[in-house]
Amino acid sequence: MISLEVIKKDIKNIAEVISSVLNVDVTIVDKDLTRIAGTGKYRNKIGEKVSLYSAFRNSLDTGKSFIIENPRFDKICQMCKGKKDCKEFAEVCCPIRLYDKIYGVIGLIAFSKEQRDNIMKNKKELMDFLAKMADFISSKIEAENKSYELKLEAKRLEMLLNNMDKAVVSTDIHGNIDKYNDKLKKIFNLKDSFEKDNIFNLFSFIKMEDIKGIKERYKSTSFVYKKEGHTLRGIYNINPIIIDTEVKGYVFDFIDNYSAIKEFNEITGADYNIKFNNIIGNSQLMKKVKKEAQIASKSSSTVLIIGESGTGKELFARAIHNNSNRHEGPFIAINCAAIPDNLLESELFGYEEGAFTGAKKGGKLGKFELANKGTIFLDEIGDMSLHLQGKLLRVLQEREVEKIGGKANISVDVRIIAATNKNLESMVEKGEFREDLYYRLNVIPINIPPLRERREDISLLIESIIDDYSNKLNKVIYGIDDEAMKRILHHSWPGNVRQLQNVIEYSINMASSNIIKYEDLPQKLKDESKKMFFNKEEEITPIKELEKKEIIKALDKFKEYKKDKEKAADALGISRATLYRKLKEYKIN
Numbered sequence: 251m252i253s254l255e256v257i258k259k260d261i262k263n264i265a266e267v268i269s270s271v272l273n274v275d276v277t278i279v280d281k282d283l284t285r286i287a288g289t290g291k292y293r294n295k296i297g298e299k300v301s302l303y304s305a306f307r308n309s310l311d312t313g314k315s316f317i318i319e320n321p322r323f324d325k326i327c328q329m330c331k332g333k334k335d336c337k338e339f340a341e342v343c344c345p346i347r348l349y350d351k352i353y354g355v356i357g358l359i360a361f362s363k364e365q366r367d368n369i370m371k372n373k374k375e376l377m378d379f380l381a382k383m384a385d386f387i388s389s390k391i392e393a394e395n396k397s398y399e400l401k402l403e404a405k406r407l408e409m410l411l412n413n414m415d416k417a418v419v420s421t422d423i424h425g426n427i428d429k430y431n432d433k434l435k436k437i438f439n440l441k442d443s444f445e446k447d448n449i450f451n452l453f454s455f456i457k458m459e460d461i462k463g464i465k466e467r468y469k470s471t472s473f474v475y476k477k478e479g480h481t482l483r484g485i486y487n488i489n490p491i492i493i494d495t496e497v498k499g500y501v502f503d504f505i506d507n508y509s510a511i512k513e514f515n516e517i518t519g520a521d522y523n524i525k526f527n528n529i530i531g532n533s534q535l536m537k538k539v540k541k542e543a544q545i546a547s548k549s550s551s552t553v554l555i556i557g558e559s560g561t562g563k564e565l566f567a568r569a570i571h572n573n574s575n576r577h578e579g580p581f582i583a584i585n586c587a588a589i590p591d592n593l594l595e596s597e598l599f600g601y602e603e604g605a606f607t608g609a610k611k612g613g614k615l616g617k618f619e620l621a622n623k624g625t626i627f628l629d630e631i632g633d634m635s636l637h638l639q640g641k642l643l644r645v646l647q648e649r650e651v652e653k654i655g656g657k658a659n660i661s662v663d664v665r666i667i668a669a670t671n672k673n674l675e676s677m678v679e680k681g682e683f684r685e686d687l688y689y690r691l692n693v694i695p696i697n698i699p700p701l702r703e704r705r706e707d708i709s710l711l712i713e714s715i716i717d718d719y720s721n722k723l724n725k726v727i728y729g730i731d732d733e734a735m736k737r738i739l740h741h742s743w744p745g746n747v748r749q750l751q752n753v754i755e756y757s758i759n760m761a762s763s764n765i766i767k768y769e770d771l772p773q774k775l776k777d778e779s780k781k782m783f784f785n786k787e788e789e790i791t792p793i794k795e796l797e798k799k800e801i802i803k804a805l806d807k808f809k810e811y812k813k814d815k816e817k818a819a820d821a822l823g824i825s826r827a828t829l830y831r832k833l834k835e836y837k838i839n
């Protein structure tokens with residue numbers, strides 16, 4: 251809510267007009283009872299506060315207009331401290347209102363009988379006139395409010411624009427620059443005079459034909475900007491400003507390569523922060539692998555990670571990147587098996603505008619370009635076609651990328667980590683994988699052992715997975731009982747850690763107590779246990795151990811009952827006395 255002070259020049263003029271028309275003294279106060287305008291005797295008192303118990307206060311509080319015909323005797327005057335010395339013959343108050351808010355009061359004061367008679371003669375006309383004057387002031391307030399709101403909005407937008415990660419510029423339909431943010435000047439290194447320029451002159455990679463007729467956001471076109479030794483690569487979008495189906499202008503937003511990579515990583519939900527201590531495993535085998543990977547992280551040579559599916563190959567690749575001197579650069583992962591060959595080529599190497607039918611305007615940045623100064627993780631490299639293997643080999647040898655349809659090669663500074671669950675050596679023998687590429691990739695091989703070869707790690711992994719998933723699933727699970735653990739330890743874990751995660755997630759869902767029990771495990775795992783019962787290879791459990799386990803199970807089952815021991819003995823098919831004897835024998839409390 252603005253104060254009348256803001257429009258005091260107008261208010262003073264209005265006070266003078268009223269005074270000269272009605273031949274009485276005029277005072278106009280704001281909502282804090284500060285005199286904003288005054289005529290005659292009150293001219294010298296502008297800026298002072300009027301009495302807290304005055305008629306003005308009454309008008310401000312009630313929002314009503316009134317005439318005090320008999321000052322000192324009127325009800326309103328009873329609280330007034332200046333009552334005794336009051337020289338007024340009459341007083342009129344009219345609030346200044348805009349919608350439901352009162353901004354101040356116009357007051358007329360008669361200091362002579364003649365002035366009072368004047369007021370009393372034309373009461374109605376006078377009140378109408380004052381109401382009109384109050385409305386006039388209100389309209390000024392409204393205009394001022396609007397201009398204040400506009401200023402505030404403009405400031406807000408300016409702050410928003412300048413705090414954006416993207417560089418932004420808006421133009422009219424002819425491309426004349428209108429507004430822009432600080433980031434635009436910064437990333438393109440622009441001189442002040444650029445504002446008078448036209449977007450097509452400023453950025454030659456944007457063509458008038460590109461924006462003509464576009465009715466919706468034109469997305470992710472890559473650009474290269476070169477001027478006076480300053481080069482910038484990135485992606486831009488064109489957003490038409492549409493009002494009532496008509497295009498009125500455009501907003502262009504730009505992100506540089508580095509931000510594009512960050513955006514890419516956010517889209518894929520990549521976890522940036524994997525470190526070696528996030529990789530669980532204390533077995534001798536894992537300790538050895540972690541040590542090798544730590545050494546590899548300090549080198550820039552190519553790493554080939556070999557391991558079955560779900561053993562943590564990507565986890566290792568991320569930890570290597572995060573522990574390397576490239577950790578501030580991007581980590582770009584791409585699964586070579588998940589993308590059809592022709593698309594994989596443009597994903598990896600990008601293409602120039604017009605490289606093929608259907609190619610996007612402005613072309614496309616490849617993952618190698620995006621990974622510049624960072625690491626590219628080529629997962630499932632064994633699934634890459636021989637044609638792409640050849641292109642990849644060239645990148646490894648020349649450290650340059652050849653874009654599809656590109657005239658010049660682009661040099662890149664990328665560390666390559668490849669991974670496979672296939673036996674590349676036998677693929678080489680069969681002619682399915684290029685031998686030269688295999689040797690280029692296999693500079694530092696890291697073999698991740700499958701879970702079945704490091705069963706010592708299983709309980710640690712389970713602990714961490716339980717922590718993780720009970721949080722995610724909002725359940726309180728403290729651990730796993732011996733029987734369930736034994737079953738898990740005997741499983742062959744073809745899906746490795748990923749499969750273990752699935753089994754624990756399932757069991758946490760099924761668990762009806764705070765401990766995962768055998769019955770909570772997936773049926774497939776339990777069925778295997780039955781099969782194992784008949785398997786001669788399996789170790790034999792001593793009868794006494796089986797008996798002890800069944801007794802514990804029965805006690806646990808009936809622990810909530812008053813006659814728990816009696817019920818447990820019944821279920822076990824033994825007498826209570828025998829149960830007590832066995833509890834003593836097996837030292838069960």
Ligand SMILES: Nc1ncnc2c1ncn2[C@@H]1O[C@H](COP(=O)(O)OP(=O)(O)OP(=O)(O)O)[C@@H](O)[C@H]1O
Pocket residue numbers: 528529530531557558559560561562563564565566629671747748751
């Ligand atoms: N040692 C480990 N400690 C903690 N979590 C692990 C470990 N190994 C694997 N994981 C987890 O198991 C899952 C699978 O790991 P990851 O994707 O790294 O395996 P991968 O070998 O790359 O699998 P694929 O070959 O199928 O791509 C992930 O959720 C990962 O966090």
